[in-house]
Amino acid sequence: MSNQSIKQSDLEVFDPEKPLTGKKIVVTRAGAQAYGLVEQIERAGGAVIELPTIEIQPPESFAELDTAIKQIEEYDWLLFTSVNSVAPFLARLRLAGKTAASVRGLKIGAIGPETAKRLASAGITASLVPQRYQAEGILEALQPDAMKRNRVLIPRAAEAREILPETLRGWGATVDVVIAYRTALPNADVAPLAERLRQGKVDVITFTSSSTVKNFVRLFGGQNLAEVAFGCVIACIGPITARTVEEAGGRPDIIADEFTTTGLTRAIVAHFRAKSQMANKASGVQDI
16 A cells, blocks of 8 residues: 555544544444444444434234234244344233233243343343354254254244244244234435445445345445445445345445444444554554
8 A cells, every 4th residue: 555545534543442533334224223333333433324224114914923922822932033023022912911921931032132132121031042143043052853843933024034934944843934023115315325425425334134235225226336335335244244235236345243233333443443553554653
């Protein structure tokens, strides 16, 4: 890297207290879910540009979920693959005249700590929280032979990956997948963000799920993601989201090792720390 190609912002001393100072970061997570990520970025000194690409809506009918809840005690496992499925499940549980005590005889699985925390706030303890916060992680934590003849309930989005229910069925379990919510494309004006991207006034676009990637592209009229991003750094919460970025024509510059918003924030900080160190080294500036 030549001195002429080094931006002044790269030469600034990296601030360990506010490592994202001066960075403008787009958060595409659904509005209700975005708070945690927004707070972490702002605490690190970053400036957040919110563009929710997902709107959480109720399903067209709760009939299947209500039927499953009526016979909830007959299940062996209850698996939550998204934090978004917890609130509607609990709401329909209450409408059925049941409480958290109704599921205490079941083994509860939560795809990640955020989902487990939401369940715990309602008095439901998740006995399974995988090390990898994705469907494959849940499967890794289960024993195929132990799942034979088990009844499993998975309340989830209308559109979701099928690897979990299909694998469990292959292991001999009876799996009921019921719709607890659906995701929709919000009515958003992307023109202001498009202009900022064209002017190079955005540092990072964050994606926390494959749906956020797909909907981001849809909001921009289905354009190639690389053309929309204009060289902006793309940060992904994990490898599945990163794969979707690639399929959309983009390049995942940052992929979190820990598939949480905290892990994503840490990965962004690490990226800019490394970038600052490289720029300073190339220019002969010592970090202090």
